[in-house]
Amino acid sequence: MNQLVVETKNLNFSYSKNKKDIEDLELRVPKGSIYGFLGPNGSGKSTTIRLILGLLKKNSGTVALFGELFNGQSRLKVLNKVGGLIENPSLYEHLNAIDNLKISANYRQKISSSRIFEVLEIVNLTNAKNKRVKEYSLGMKQRLGLAISLLSNPELIILDEPTNGLDPKGIIEMRTLIKDLNKKFGTTIFISSHLLSEIEKTCTHVGIIRNGKMLYQDTVASLKESKETNIKFEIEVDKPIEGMSVLKNLKIENISLLDGFIQIEVKSKNEITDVIDVLRTDRINIYQVSIKNNLEELFLSLTEN
Numbered sequence: 001m002n003q004l005v006v007e008t009k010n011l012n013f014s015y016s017k018n019k020k021d022i023e024d025l026e027l028r029v030p031k032g033s034i035y036g037f038l039g040p041n042g043s044g045k046s047t048t049i050r051l052i053l054g055l056l057k058k059n060s061g062t063v064a065l066f067g068e069l070f071n072g073q074s075r076l077k078v079l080n081k082v083g084g085l086i087e088n089p090s091l092y093e094h095l096n097a098i099d100n101l102k103i104s105a106n107y108r109q110k111i112s113s114s115r116i117f118e119v120l121e122i123v124n125l126t127n128a129k130n131k132r133v134k135e136y137s138l139g140m141k142q143r144l145g146l147a148i149s150l151l152s153n154p155e156l157i158i159l160d161e162p163t164n165g166l167d168p169k170g171i172i173e174m175r176t177l178i179k180d181l182n183k184k185f186g187t188t189i190f191i192s193s194h195l196l197s198e199i200e201k202t203c204t205h206v207g208i209i210r211n212g213k214m215l216y217q218d219t220v221a222s223l224k225e226s227k228e229t230n231i232k233f234e235i236e237v238d239k240p241i242e243g244m245s246v247l248k249n250l251k252i253e254n255i256s257l258l259d260g261f262i263q264i265e266v267k268s269k270n271e272i273t274d275v276i277d278v279l280r281t282d283r284i285n286i287y288q289v290s291i292k293n294n295l296e297e298l299f300l301s302l303t304e305n
């Protein structure tokens with residue numbers, strides 16, 4: 001999984017002069033992954049997707065798709081390998097699924113009529129293929145939108161909040177479909193979402209964005225591990241060596257000195273107070289305490305409630 005299907009470097013973008021909407025974004029989507037792009041509302045997910053697809057012009061930085069820098073020359077070639085569902089699909093409501101697919105197939109090159117029936121099967125709409133789209137549920141419309149983007153057999157599919165507005169049954173169907181596409185056809189899938197639980201259930205990789213900046217990027221397995229591990233923090237004091245020997249009494253397992261800063265790992269936030277109390281009792285001055293890996297607050301902003 002070392003090949004990157006999407007890679008951005010130092011990507012910057014602003015809608016207006018006085019605010020950076022995307023800042024130095026380094027996105028890395030491995031081939032064959034289901035990559036969850038997670039962030040609260042307004043964090044910059046849709047903007048990033050538009051930048052990746054060349055629908056917005058970046059201020060600086062690079063975007064590479066399938067290892068090729070995305071520019072005027074490579075744009076069409078590269079976009080042929082990408083399918084997307086980035087807004088509610090525009091469908092002809094008075095027509096059935098087959099006719100909607102035929103119209104979309106006509107806009108593209110070399111799509112066989114058998115492919116229309118294949119994609120209907122993939123998204124589980126074969127039984128509803130003759131029904132008019134206006135009789136479809138939102139979930140069925142989303143799946144038809146996905147079927148349209150599958151017509152050209154894309155290697156990468158980009159889905160912007162694909163489960164938004166769906167009922168629980170629709171959410172499960174979309175989740176299953178995404179996993180199947182990835183497993184059966186090896187399609188790399190990039191999904192944006194504001195829900196951590198959704199990403200944890202569906203994705204192999206995750207990137208967390210807030211205020212246009214990437215805060216965390218790794219596998220979902222590592223993310224789960226990070227959530228459970230201890231809190232790492234560092235303290236700046238006036239007398240670090242004395243500080244270290246005083247703290248030995250607290251029997252903290254992970255403690256070290258780095259560049260004059262005391263590095264500590266504890267199991268709960270309360271232990272930070274204990275550390276401060278012990279140092280102050282011994283008249284050691286504390287200049288700053290900074291938490292290094294606390295994802296807790298970040299996760300809270302990404303949960304349903």
Ligand SMILES: Nc1ncnc2c1ncn2[C@@H]1O[C@H](COP(=O)(O)OP(=O)(O)OP(=O)(O)O)[C@@H](O)[C@H]1O
Nearest residue numbers: 015016021039040041042043044045046047048194
């Ligand atoms: N067309 C626009 N003009 C000006 N500012 C915009 C525009 N679209 C988005 N923004 C701003 O850019 C920032 C990122 O928005 P964006 O829509 O990319 O976030 P998002 O993570 O996709 O959120 P949501 O899930 O709510 O769509 C926000 O501050 C938003 O207000």
